[in-house]
Amino acid sequence: MTIDLDAHRRELLAHCYRMTGSVLDAEDLVQETMLRAWRARDDFDSGRASLRTWLYRIATNVCLTALERRGRRPLPSGLGAATFEPDAPLVHSPEVPWLQPVPDALITDPAAVVASRGSVRLALVAAMQHLSARQRAVLLLRDVLAWPAAEVADLLGTSVAAVNSLLQRARTQLAAVSPAEESTVEPDDATQRAVLDQFAAAFENSDPELLTRLLAEDVTLEMPPHRTWFAGRHAVGTFLGRVVRAGSWRLLPTRANGQPAFGTYVDGHEHGITVLALNGFQVSRVVAFHDPSLFRWFDFNSH
Incomplete structure (x- = not known):
């Protein structure tokens, strides 16, 4: 057969x-x-x-x-x-055997991606x-x-x-x-693009003030393999404000777990995959996987 x-x-x-x-x-x-x-x-x-x-x-x-x-x-x-x-x-x-992100392109075809997003979101997995x-x-x-x-x-x-x-x-x-996060408001495509463009610009232009303005009051930041994680605009904004000044950043857009994401590069080197959750015009959750080995599953060759 x-x-x-x-x-x-x-x-x-x-x-x-x-x-x-x-x-x-x-x-x-x-x-x-x-x-x-x-x-x-x-x-x-x-x-x-x-x-x-x-x-x-x-x-x-x-x-x-x-x-x-x-x-x-x-x-x-x-x-x-x-x-x-x-x-x-x-x-x-x-x-710790940390949770890993999965690229949308690996698990869905374009016609099915919207229907499948909810079941692979990082928060649910x-x-x-x-x-x-x-x-x-x-x-x-x-x-x-x-x-x-x-x-x-x-x-x-x-x-x-x-x-x-x-x-x-x-x-x-x-x-x-x-x-x-599961009760957050999904932004429309234009709003999402604007927020993501500004998020990338804040890193690439070393602009901590812009970055902080994008963060929700109750934003969280997680960075596997670091066990420490931060909550609240003050803690996350202050911490990331130092990060954006610590090197020359480049962020390339992608999608992972049905969510907007970036492949991050520091001083020309692969750094990790950052997955975001958005609530309207603001970033409500940042999960930055500090693991260059994850790049093997993401295709950034076209950028």
């Missing part, structure tokens, strides 16, 4: 990323999914399930097995309280790290993929009642740890 596995690769990568919080792990798990599917291709019965459903079943089981051996991938806000003091020392924690592996699977299969409870129960080898219980607990726990 001839089956087209690659046609589903992007959405399976998104699924494995939501489960693990790591684009590196997700790539490996999709590869394992494809290998298992190819080996079992003669067992696929289109009369029982679609190819897409069959592949999701395999991918979910691959992720569940992998997560038994791996800890959660947090952001700094998942490990401790914010500091409101801009002079607080940075605690460097490279030993980070909040899901507080759930057990089975809770994550149930939440994604029921709330993102809209699978019937009976189908999820069959995949997990449990009852519909158990699936409904897992889903309820997952929703409750997610609501308890989800930040206020």
Whole structure:
């Protein structure tokens, strides 16, 4: 039988990323999914399930097995309280398996990107790290993929009642740890472009005053692999004001996790990927991943 596995690769990568919080792990798990599917291709019965459903079943089981051996991938806000003091020392924690951003181009096609943005936002993926592996699977299969409870129960080898219980607990726990960002107002395209252009200009022109004006009063700043994170316009603006003066910056626009993002360069060298959340005309959250290795997944060659 001839089956087209690659046609589903992007959405399976998104699924494995939501489960693990790591684009590196997700790539490996999709590869394992494809290998298992190819080996079992003669067992696929289109009369029982679609190819897409069959592949999701395999991918979910691959992720569940992998997560038994791996800890959660947090952001700094998942490990401790914010500091409101801009002079607080940075605690460097490279030993933590930090959450990673995922480029939109890797997991979606242009026609589907708007529909998929909400399910890969950093705040949601980070909040899901507080759930057990089975809770994550149930939440994604029921709330993102809209699978019937009976189908999820069959995949997990449990009852519909158990699936409904897992889903309820997952929703409750997610609501308890989800930040206020989820209620922010998405700006229109023109407003977003204006804010992003000014944000980049503030860095590239070493303009801390402009940068501070762009920040919401309750803005937060996280910088994995630093455990320390900042909250409030004073702390974030003062800290970033020193940062913009510390080198020659270049910011190239991209998108990650369904959100505006930049590839950042300092003194001509790759520095990291910065993902923003906007609330109207202001920046409400900055997650600056200080990890040049992330550039391998982003295409900045055209800039």
